Structures are given as structure tokens and as C-alpha cells.
Amino acid sequence: DTEVTQTPKHLVMGMTNKKSLKCEQHMGHRAMYWYKQKAKKPPELMFVYSYEKLSINESVPSRFSPECPNSSLLNLHLHALQPEDSALYLCASSLRDSSSYNSPLHFGNGTRLTVT
Amino acid sequence: DQQVKQNSPSLSVQEGRISILNCDYTNSMFDYFLWYKKYPAEGPTFLISISSIKDKNEDGRFTVFLNKSAKHLSLHIVPSQPGDSAVYFCAAKASGGSNYKLTFGKGTLLTVNP
Numbered sequence: 001d002t003e004v005t006q007t008p009k010h011l012v013m014g015m016t017n018k019k020s021l022k023c024e025q026h027m028g029h030r031a032m033y034w035y036k037q038k039a040k041k042p043p044e045l046m047f048v049y050s051y052e053k054l055s056i057n058e059s060v061p062s063r064f065s066p067e068c069p070n071s072s073l074l075n076l077h078l079h080a081l082q083p084e085d086s087a088l089y090l091c092a093s094s095l096r097d098s099s100s101y102n103s104p105l106h107f108g109n110g111t112r113l114t115v116t
Numbered sequence: 117d118q119q120v121k122q123n124s125p126s127l128s129v130q131e132g133r134i135s136i137l138n139c140d141y142t143n144s145m146f147d148y149f150l151w152y153k154k155y156p157a158e159g160p161t162f163l164i165s166i167s168s169i170k171d172k173n174e175d176g177r178f179t180v181f182l183n184k185s186a187k188h189l190s191l192h193i194v195p196s197q198p199g200d201s202a203v204y205f206c207a208a209k210a211s212g213g214s215n216y217k218l219t220f221g222k223g224t225l226l227t228v229n230p
Contacts, residue, residue: 004159042205042220043160090159102148102167102209105218107159 003027004108006091012114015081021111023074023091032074033105034066035090043090043107049074050096081115088112119143120208122221131230135193139206139221142187146208150218151180151191154203163204164191168211196228 004025013019023032031050035043048056049068063085065077074091088110095103121140129135137151147168152160166173166180166189173180179192193200206221 040223042222102165104150104162104165106162107152109158112157
């Protein structure tokens with residue numbers, strides 16, 4: 001069982017749709033992340049939130065819009081996606097995002113997104 | 117330039133035997149290493165980590181060994197169980213780097229045969 005919960009598990013959307021991915025953790029972690037993973041590849045970082053503030057955007061297109069309503073929740077709003085955006089979207093959290101404190105990332109099971 | 121290498125794309129072992137998964141790295145600034153297990157259609161699950169101040173860390177059936185001079189680490193699973201069949205990713209973080217700055221290897225598919 002993962003302690004990072006993501007919904008929905010699967011999502012199929014058209015290129016003109018607007019949808020949102022949700023992530024929740026109750027481990028008291030103050031850093032949360034969005035990753036994208038293509039088949040047989042390692043996860044690629046998209047966004048980092050530290051203490052509910054966006055600290056890193058890895059040059060992600062604006063059709064992906066993250067939101068952190070509180071310390072336990074992380075959303076990813078999707079609009080006007082392309083078929084090549086189809087992938088597994090993973091949420092992760094860690095105790096904190098600090099260069100002086102090693103804290104492993106805990107991943108959710110992801111949302112399998114298909115853009116048609 | 118691949119800084120974390122898992123040179124074996126796949127490994128097959130018999131149930132009850134030891135599984136040894138290997139990982140090599142090139143960046144001497146890496147000082148924190150992690151292993152993740154991933155089942156199909158699921159996210160990576162954190163297994164075990166090791167800091168460069170240690171050369172061994174053990175957690176139940178899982179032991180990670182770090183050889184800093186050789187820039188090599190390995191994950192030992194003993195005894196192996198069919199439920200261990202998954203893709204195993206090695207990841208590394210550089211000294212002074214944020215926790216999200218993980219460099220992942222490409223993964224090794226472990227199959228444990230009953």
C-alpha cells in the first residue's frame with residue numbers, strides 16, 4: 001500500500017478537454033512533486049512544491065498547471081494536451097526538500113493518462 | 117551522459133536464492149543512493165537507501181552495499197520471493213543537492229521463478 005494516494009488511476013481525455021489529477025499524502029511531508037514517466041524510462045521531474053510554494057518548474061509547458069491547496073494536497077490541472085503527453089503521471093512527497101537532509105521520495109501509484 | 121548505470125536490463129533467479137542487482141555511477145559528487153521497486157502500472161516504491169558514510173545498510177531481506185572506490189552499489193535480496201518480481205531502479209543524489217534531484221538508472225527487471 002502506498003501512502004501517497006493519486007486519483008484517478010486512469011484518465012482518457014481529448015485534446016480540447018480540461019481535467020485535473022489529484023494527489024494526497026498524510027505523512028506530514030512538506031515537499032511534494034509531480035513526475036512524468038514514459039514506458040521503460042525512469043521518472044522525469046516536472047514540478048516541486050516546498051511548504052506549499054512552487055519552487056521548481058522544469059520548463060513544463062503551460063498546458064500543465066500545478067496547484068497546492070494545502071500541505072496534504074497537490075493537483076495537476078490539464079488543458080489542451082497533446083497525444084505525446086500520454087504517460088504515467090506520478091506524485092511524490094518527501095519529509096522536506098532540503099539539500100542538508102536526505103529524505104527519500106515516496107511515490108504514489110500514478111495516473112495513467114491517455115490523450116486522444 | 118548516463119551518470120547512473122544499471123547494465124543488466126534483466127535478471128532471473130530461483131525462489132529462495134539470492135538476487136543481486138548492480139548499479140554503477142560516474143559522478144563522484146553522489147553521496148546518497150536509493151533503490152526503488154516498480155510493479156507494472158504502479159509508482160516506484162522506496163525500498164532502501166544508503167549514505168556514502170556507510171558501506172552497508174540492511175532492512176529485512178534487503179541489503180545495499182556501497183563501494184565508493186569502485187563507484188558501485190548493489191542490492192541483495194535474500195531469500196528471493198516471486199513477489200519480488202519487478203523493475204528495480206537505482207537512484208543517486210549529489211552532495212548539496214535537493215532531495216528531488218535524483219538521477220535514476222534505467223532499471224533492471226527481476227524475475228523470481230517459483
